Amino acid sequence: MKRFLSIALLLTLFLAACAPSTPVATQPPARHTLTVFAAASLTDAFGEMGKNFEAANPGVAVTFNFAGSQSLRTQIEQGAPVDVFASASGKEMDALVASQFAADGTSQIFLTNKLVVILPANNPAGLQTLEDLAKSGVKLVLAAEEVPVGNYARQALDKMNGSFGADFKDKVLANVVSNEDNVKQVVAKVQLGEADAGIVYTSDAIAAPDLKSIEIPADLNVIARYPIAALTKSENADLAAAFIAYVLSPEGQAILAKWGFGPIQ
Amino acid sequence: MQISRLSFSMSRLKKTANQLFTDGRLNWVFIIPSAILLALFWIPFLALLLRSFNSEFFQLALSEQALKALRLSLFTSTITTIATVIFGTPLAYMLAHWRIRFKSWVELLIDLPIVLPPSVAGLTLLIAFGRNGLFGPLLGLFGVTLPFTTAAVVIAQTFVASPLYIRSARVGFAEIDKQLEEAALVEGANQWQLFAHVMLPLAGRALVSGAILTWTRALGEFGATILFAGNLEGVTQTMPMAIYLGFERNLGIALALSVVLVFVSILLLTLTKRLEKRE
Numbered sequence: 001m002k003r004f005l006s007i008a009l010l011l012t013l014f015l016a017a018c019a020p021s022t023p024v025a026t027q028p029p030a031r032h033t034l035t036v037f038a039a040a041s042l043t044d045a046f047g048e049m050g051k052n053f054e055a056a057n058p059g060v061a062v063t064f065n066f067a068g069s070q071s072l073r074t075q076i077e078q079g080a081p082v083d084v085f086a087s088a089s090g091k092e093m094d095a096l097v098a099s100q101f102a103a104d105g106t107s108q109i110f111l112t113n114k115l116v117v118i119l120p121a122n123n124p125a126g127l128q129t130l131e132d133l134a135k136s137g138v139k140l141v142l143a144a145e146e147v148p149v150g151n152y153a154r155q156a157l158d159k160m161n162g163s164f165g166a167d168f169k170d171k172v173l174a175n176v177v178s179n180e181d182n183v184k185q186v187v188a189k190v191q192l193g194e195a196d197a198g199i200v201y202t203s204d205a206i207a208a209p210d211l212k213s214i215e216i217p218a219d220l221n222v223i224a225r226y227p228i229a230a231l232t233k234s235e236n237a238d239l240a241a242a243f244i245a246y247v248l249s250p251e252g253q254a255i256l257a258k259w260g261f262g263p264i265q
Numbered sequence: 266m267q268i269s270r271l272s273f274s275m276s277r278l279k280k281t282a283n284q285l286f287t288d289g290r291l292n293w294v295f296i297i298p299s300a301i302l303l304a305l306f307w308i309p310f311l312a313l314l315l316r317s318f319n320s321e322f323f324q325l326a327l328s329e330q331a332l333k334a335l336r337l338s339l340f341t342s343t344i345t346t347i348a349t350v351i352f353g354t355p356l357a358y359m360l361a362h363w364r365i366r367f368k369s370w371v372e373l374l375i376d377l378p379i380v381l382p383p384s385v386a387g388l389t390l391l392i393a394f395g396r397n398g399l400f401g402p403l404l405g406l407f408g409v410t411l412p413f414t415t416a417a418v419v420i421a422q423t424f425v426a427s428p429l430y431i432r433s434a435r436v437g438f439a440e441i442d443k444q445l446e447e448a449a450l451v452e453g454a455n456q457w458q459l460f461a462h463v464m465l466p467l468a469g470r471a472l473v474s475g476a477i478l479t480w481t482r483a484l485g486e487f488g489a490t491i492l493f494a495g496n497l498e499g500v501t502q503t504m505p506m507a508i509y510l511g512f513e514r515n516l517g518i519a520l521a522l523s524v525v526l527v528f529v530s531i532l533l534l535t536l537t538k539r540l541e542k543r544e
Contacts (some may be wrong), residue, residue: 074513124396139413144496146514177413178495181510189495194398197335 032052033178034239035081037072039088039226040182041113044207045259051245061237068147069181076101083234084243086226089148093227100232107229110247112262113201114221117214118190125196130163130214133156133197134171141195144179151221153199159220206260310527317520325521333499334507334522341503342417342483349427349479354472357434358460379428383488386425390493417494418501423490426482430475437471438464475539481533
């Protein structure tokens with residue numbers, strides 16, 4: 001017991017002696033952190049914009065959380081401290097407006113995106129056309145129906161029913177081997193060659209140049225419109241507004257175009 | 266002079282502290298930290314029960330998606346446990362009773378999956394047994410592709426959960442009195458008889474409690490499974506996965522499934538406690 005006490009005392013003294021001094025010594029003055037929750041498909045483009053924004057605003061650090069928009073929406077609803085939300089679908093933004101995490105009428109569409117079929121470079125299933133997706137035995141990976149891109153993919157399959165026969169969608173969905181939680185996981189499974197095909201955004205195909213792709217013609221494609229908004233509980237309203245302005249500026253739009261996103265229509 | 270004064274005050278401090286402990290007045294030094302940690306364990310379960318028990322609970326817990334996930338979880342974790350006992354018992358026996366070169370390295374490799382993040386486990390399984398993995402082409406020759414199958418779920422669970430059984434069984438075998446072993450050998454028992462008639466019955470309890478631990482862990486496996494086996498209702502979507510995905514879609518299902526999983530785990534843990542006590 002004596003030894004325990006003296007050790008405890010020494011430990012307390014030690015902690016008391018070093019605890020306050022270290023953080024004070026390393027902390028630069030008045031640093032602001034802007035927290036941005038963004039759809040997984042924005043990973044590369046927003047990563048680049050974040051660096052530029054930090055360079056243009058000394059003392060500001062931008063932290064990103066990239067995931068499926070439906071994941072991010074849930075995290076925000078559960079009280080995650082967020083300044084800006086960029087969603088891959090209007091549905092998630094509308095839900096946040098309804099629950100008053102975002103003010104009505106403040107969200108703005110900042111880009112468009114469309115779908116493409118991606119294949120591993122060696123194309124193990126020998127897919128040539130969209131219709132080949134319905135061939136039996138094709139291992140297709142989609143995002144889950146609740147993920148924006150998974151929802152868009154199913155909408156596109158609905159449209160394809162009109163061109164390729166009424167049971168086309170059912171046949172394709174029967175080939176699905178996994179419903180992933182965000183678009184980047186679909187890309188990863190195809191990149192690893194575990195899946196024969198995946199349906200993702202054109203921007204993802206551009207970010208992964210080692211993959212083959214099959215274009216989806218405009219009349220069968222679905223246009224995704226991404227909204228962005230500052231959140232009502234943000235404590236960095238000015239910074240949040242500045243970041244959104246940067247995303248909408250010609251420079252921000254040029255970066256988005258570089259990563260394969262379409263302009264605001 | 267200063268040092269002597271410090272040591273003087275230290276000894277006085279110790280004396281008073283001793284006094285206080287004998288009085289029982291310092292017992293809070295033990296009670297308060299314990300209470301804080303226990304609160305950390307228990308408050309989340311309390312919150313879970315309060316949030317999930319409502320009129321919709323049974324409807325959600327018995328929904329088709331929930332039942333499919335429950336069925337798949339029970340099926341895969343049972344297969345995992347059976348496979349672990351079949352392959353793990355000989356291994357644990359060897360580790361406990363044989364002289365093996367580099368034994369500590371073998372043991373370290375077995376313990377590794379226990380401490381590794383499951384995401385690392387899933388990634389390594391994918392690059393080892395995936396279609397383009399190290400052994401994927403070899404498996405492909407036999408027409409076997411593992412990722413996205415129920416078999417992949419079992420492999421992921423076995424990778425993560427079987428070390429718990431092997432550990433428990435190894436200790437169970439090692440604790441058996443050396444004299445018993447020698448007596449059996451003097452009586453003319455061969456290695457197999459020694460194992461089957463002496464060692465196995467004596468280590469029985471350790472084996473069963475180890476198997477239950479493995480079963481519980483397999484039931485909760487998530488990270489390795491989602492990477493290696495993917496997510497498809499009825500094929501690879503186990504309960505933990507349905508809970509994780511339900512969190513974003515239907516919080517009610519996630520909560521109901523969590524409650525089911527908590528109760529199954531409590532049941533299994535009580536069973537292991539019982540087995541340990543009877544010794």
